[in-house]
Amino acid sequence: MSNHPSRERSAAESSDNKLIQTEVHADADSDQTNSSAKTVVRAEGLSVYYDDDRALNDVTIEIPEHRVTAMIGPSGCGKSTFLRSINRMNDRIPAASVEGELYFHGKNVYDDDVDPVALRRKIGQVFQAPNPFPKSIYDNVAYGLRVQGQADEVDLDSAVERALRGAALWDEVKDQLDESGLDLSGGQQQRLCIARAIATDPEVVLMDEPTSALDPVAASKIEDLIAELAEEYTVIIVTHNMQQAARISDRTAVFLTGGKLVEFDDTATVFEDPADDRVEDYITGKFG
Amino acid sequence: MSTETHSGSGISGDDSLEAAHEKNRRVRQFLFGCAAITVVTTIAIFLVLFDNAAQYFFGARISEAVLEGDSFIRTITFTEFFTGTRWAPDHSTPAHGVLPIVWGTLAITIGAGLVSIPIGTATALYLSEYAKTETRNKLKPVLEVLAGIPTIVYGYFAVSFLTPVLVDGIATYLANPIGGTLDSNSHFAPFVLKPLAEALMGASVGRYSMLAGILVVGTMTIPMVSSISEDAMQSVPDELRNGAYALGATKYQVSLRIVLPAAVSGIFASYILALSRAIGETMAVTMAAGFNANLTANPFDEIMTMTAYLVSMARGTTAVGTIEYQSLFAVGLLLFLMTLMMNVINDWMKRRFQEEYR
Amino acid sequence: MSTKRAGEFLTGVDLRQEKVRNRVFHGLLVAASLFGLVMLVLLIADVIWESSQALITYDIDLWNFFTGTSSSRAPQAGFGASIIASFWLMALTAGLAFVIAVGCALYLVEYAPANRTTRLIEANLANLAGVPSIVYGLLVLALIVNDVGLGSVILAGAIALALLVMPIIIVASIESIRAVPSSVRDGAYAMGSTKWQTIRRVVLPQAMPGILTGTILALARAIGETAPLIMVGTMLHATRYPSGPFASFSAMPTQIYSWTYQADRMFNGLAALGIVVLLVFLTGMYVVAGYLRKRYETDGGSITNV
Numbered sequence: 027m028s029n030h031p032s033r034e035r036s037a038a039e040s041s042d043n044k045l046i047q048t049e050v051h052a053d054a055d056s057d058q059t060n061s062s063a064k065t066v067v068r069a070e071g072l073s074v075y076y077d078d079d080r081a082l083n084d085v086t087i088e089i090p091e092h093r094v095t096a097m098i099g100p101s102g103c104g105k106s107t108f109l110r111s112i113n114r115m116n117d118r119i120p121a122a123s124v125e126g127e128l129y130f131h132g133k134n135v136y137d138d139d140v141d142p143v144a145l146r147r148k149i150g151q152v153f154q155a156p157n158p159f160p161k162s163i164y165d166n167v168a169y170g171l172r173v174q175g176q177a178d179e180v181d182l183d184s185a186v187e188r189a190l191r192g193a194a195l196w197d198e199v200k201d202q203l204d205e206s207g208l209d210l211s212g213g214q215q216q217r218l219c220i221a222r223a224i225a226t227d228p229e230v231v232l233m234d235e236p237t238s239a240l241d242p243v244a245a246s247k248i249e250d251l252i253a254e255l256a257e258e259y260t261v262i263i264v265t266h267n268m269q270q271a272a273r274i275s276d277r278t279a280v281f282l283t284g285g286k287l288v289e290f291d292d293t294a295t296v297f298e299d300p301a302d303d304r305v306e307d308y309i310t311g312k313f314g
Numbered sequence: 315m316s317t318e319t320h321s322g323s324g325i326s327g328d329d330s331l332e333a334a335h336e337k338n339r340r341v342r343q344f345l346f347g348c349a350a351i352t353v354v355t356t357i358a359i360f361l362v363l364f365d366n367a368a369q370y371f372f373g374a375r376i377s378e379a380v381l382e383g384d385s386f387i388r389t390i391t392f393t394e395f396f397t398g399t400r401w402a403p404d405h406s407t408p409a410h411g412v413l414p415i416v417w418g419t420l421a422i423t424i425g426a427g428l429v430s431i432p433i434g435t436a437t438a439l440y441l442s443e444y445a446k447t448e449t450r451n452k453l454k455p456v457l458e459v460l461a462g463i464p465t466i467v468y469g470y471f472a473v474s475f476l477t478p479v480l481v482d483g484i485a486t487y488l489a490n491p492i493g494g495t496l497d498s499n500s501h502f503a504p505f506v507l508k509p510l511a512e513a514l515m516g517a518s519v520g521r522y523s524m525l526a527g528i529l530v531v532g533t534m535t536i537p538m539v540s541s542i543s544e545d546a547m548q549s550v551p552d553e554l555r556n557g558a559y560a561l562g563a564t565k566y567q568v569s570l571r572i573v574l575p576a577a578v579s580g581i582f583a584s585y586i587l588a589l590s591r592a593i594g595e596t597m598a599v600t601m602a603a604g605f606n607a608n609l610t611a612n613p614f615d616e617i618m619t620m621t622a623y624l625v626s627m628a629r630g631t632t633a634v635g636t637i638e639y640q641s642l643f644a645v646g647l648l649l650f651l652m653t654l655m656m657n658v659i660n661d662w663m664k665r666r667f668q669e670e671y672r
Numbered sequence: 673m674s675t676k677r678a679g680e681f682l683t684g685v686d687l688r689q690e691k692v693r694n695r696v697f698h699g700l701l702v703a704a705s706l707f708g709l710v711m712l713v714l715l716i717a718d719v720i721w722e723s724s725q726a727l728i729t730y731d732i733d734l735w736n737f738f739t740g741t742s743s744s745r746a747p748q749a750g751f752g753a754s755i756i757a758s759f760w761l762m763a764l765t766a767g768l769a770f771v772i773a774v775g776c777a778l779y780l781v782e783y784a785p786a787n788r789t790t791r792l793i794e795a796n797l798a799n800l801a802g803v804p805s806i807v808y809g810l811l812v813l814a815l816i817v818n819d820v821g822l823g824s825v826i827l828a829g830a831i832a833l834a835l836l837v838m839p840i841i842i843v844a845s846i847e848s849i850r851a852v853p854s855s856v857r858d859g860a861y862a863m864g865s866t867k868w869q870t871i872r873r874v875v876l877p878q879a880m881p882g883i884l885t886g887t888i889l890a891l892a893r894a895i896g897e898t899a900p901l902i903m904v905g906t907m908l909h910a911t912r913y914p915s916g917p918f919a920s921f922s923a924m925p926t927q928i929y930s931w932t933y934q935a936d937r938m939f940n941g942l943a944a945l946g947i948v949v950l951l952v953f954l955t956g957m958y959v960v961a962g963y964l965r966k967r968y969e970t971d972g973g974s975i976t977n978v
């Protein structure tokens with residue numbers, strides 16, 4: 027599928043009232059098509075139960091490297107559960123049990139010889155409500171490096187600066203690195219959490235509704251950031267803001283009630299011409 | 315066709331991670347050890363008390379019998395201990411009937427309960443249902459201060475103020491400060507209680523009295539009752555109250571019929587806590603109620619509680635191995651078992667009331 | 673549509689008796705609540721009165737009082753040695769109790785599985801809190817003073833006090849550690865921290881103010897405890913400054929106790945002064961604890977989960 031500006035116009039001009047008017051993300055590098063990206067995370071028949079409730083139903087999906095993959099769907103349909111399965115944060119919930127496989131770089135993360143702590147050092151997570159540590163901005167960003175024992179090997183100062191720049195926060199806080207992370211505004215705190223997550227150079231960054239607790243201005247700053255992040259990392263973002271998914275993601279996965287993955291395709295396709303009727307209904311707001 | 319990346323290694327961990335995991339394991343063991351120490355403490359209390367009390371009853375400590383082969387001989391019989399009415403282990407003609415001091419402890423405990431339970435509950439009701447916020451904010455710190463005062467200060471207060479007022483009256487007290495009661499040959503101006511005591515009981519009030527002990531221990535335990543009861547009352551949901559008010563109930567009715575019953579498990583817990591504290595109270599009660607192991611019902615008489623006995627014996631030079639020394643542990647064991655029983659009752663009541671109000 | 677007038681509607685409901693009952697009840701409650709206040713006022717007034725009378729009547733040299741050692745001769749008796757003994761006691765008690773108490777709390781909140789052993793530990797904690805302080809004195813007397821043979825020294829007293837206050841610190845610590853929100857812990861775990869790393873770097877620092885507050889309150893309880901120390905064995909008069917943990921001693925509360933029972937009335941006056949000193953220390957500790965609590969409660973400690 028080639029990309030050209032006319033695609034955007036065609037969406038806007040579409041007289042199809044069923045589809046929402048949205049700006050679809052256009053990949054500027056037309057050579058790197060979505061379908062040729064390598065897979066970094068792959069789920070195979072993944073189901074997650076909380077006691078007897080099935081939160082995730084037999085999900086099979088391949089998530090491409092260096093792309094932004096969005097997960098959308100109504101509340102309670104397993105998007106966050108799927109996210110947490112990737113870095114095994116579900117392990118922290120006693121009632122949770124997992125069936126199926128989830129591969130990270132070809133290795134099933136639920137194998138017995140996998141250390142969840144090691145796994146999480148390769149995967150960063152940003153939460154819905156910003157949760158910086160009650161420490162200084164510097165210590166927040168340096169936390170991962172210190173905990174992973176790299177504090178002696180790297181130049182902490184430059185690593186911190188790099189991370190803060192990568193999170194588009196450096197200019198705002200460079201003179202107040204010693205101040206508490208909690209003194210920042212909500213949007214800044216979230217960017218601090220992003221900086222903290224990327225400071226250890228993970229491969230994948232998981233984002234669980236990262237902007238839903240923020241005001242629109244702060245949210246849009248972070249959206250801009252996400253597109254940049256994909257150049258270095260793989261971003262998997264859960265959002266129930268469909269326009270956001272349409273704006274920033276390359277591929278979109280649609281989950282519907284019962285934890286079923288109903289559609290997974292290039293974002294443009296999902297929003298303009300989805301294969302599944304239910305997806306079309308969801309996107310046009312018939313439910314959700 | 316997408317291809318899957320295959321560099322899966324790295325998520326099985328490496329050496330530095332292994333070090334962190336090892337540290338985590340060690341720390342966990344250490345922390346468990348800390349928690350275990352608390353259990354060991356209870357076991358130690360049991361063991362030490364039993365071990366030493368055995369010498370009192372059976373002539374030899376359990377540890378000595380086990381380790382050195384000392385033999386047991388019956389020294390003090392249980393009958394003598396539990397039914398005798400004279401307690402004087404250190405007297406030239408010794409007696410080992412523990413009843414007087416058990417009675418002393420019970421009298422103080424029940425008496426103090428009669429003071430602290432009604433007053434504490436009433437205070438809690440007042441603070442929770444009636445008092446305005448400013449009053450509450452002024453009264454609560456007062457109660458907290460009351461709770462924080464060490465028992466020795468309460469004891470001193472009893473000795474220097476309460477008892478002289480009970481005995482001699484305020485006038486004498488002011489004219490004769492500085493522990494005036496300790497020299498009870500001070501001239502006295504009869505106050506209400508002394509003549510009352512004489513008229514009612516045909517007795518006189520000396521420098522120590524059960525009543526002073528009851529007053530002081532009662533006052534000390536009021537904050538326990540009031541603060542825990544108040545918490546219990548506060549956590550009664552407002553919907554319950556509003557339902558009653560909407561039906562036209564007065565505050566009095568709501569307090570007694572709605573709030574009190576709903577908070578009853580917390581309130582009872584506070585009672586048991588206060589009584590438990592009264593049983594174990596030492597300094598204040600000793601300084602107020604005295605050292606005389608009297609088996610008496612006269613509140614103006616001097617009495618001795620179990621804790622007072624322990625303290626009085628230790629004040630002198632009690633040689634290890636003497637019968638007096640051993641008696642400390644027999645009495646101590648009895649005391650410990652009594653408070654243990656209170657705890658068990660407390661637990662049982664908590665569980666029972668929790669079921670009812672589920 | 674009722675044609676009755678409002679006045680008629682409300683007659684027949686006689687609330688007078690209810691009102692009287694309400695007022696009487698209210699009055700009783702107020703009286704009860706004032707009892708505590710009255711006693712407190714009397715107590716403080718008594719202490720102030722006695723101590724000031726003592727100062728005047730006996731012309732007590734305050735410098736000697738604060739720095740001198742006690743003696744069988746009242747005019748020379750001082751409180752200094754007892755104050756220092758109390759400091760030693762507090763320091764040792766804190767040292768012994770703090771690590772074990774916080775360790776126990778950390779284990780129970782962060783590591784303990786939901787099984788029988790854990791329930792046993794928790795039930796036992798409730799038990800320990802109810803043990804009379806004098807029993808700890810008995811325990812130490814038999815075990816430490818006699819069997820181990822340490823003698824009636826400060827360390828023995830500190831062990832008794834440490835055992836006494838441990839449950840207090842444990843409970844306060846458990847509360848503080850639990851109060852650290854799960855969002856912050858999640859953030860740490862998601863970054864690949866081990867449990868201990870999370871505790872050491874994130875949870876403990878955030879819980880520490882609460883833990884310290886609890887510790888100070890526990891020490892405030894310990895500083896006034898007399899009975900366990902008497903059981904361990906204190907000197908009648910603190911005639912020497914304690915040289916260390918293995919010295920015999922008489923701490924503030926026990927010295928006050930001895931002085932109260934001396935025949936010489938001047939000693940009773942000194943006791944009153946001693947009480948004032950003890951209460952001043954106590955007030956100081958409560959003020960510090962209160963300050964810590966206030967400061968860290970309002971200091972952006974946590975972000976609520978949206």
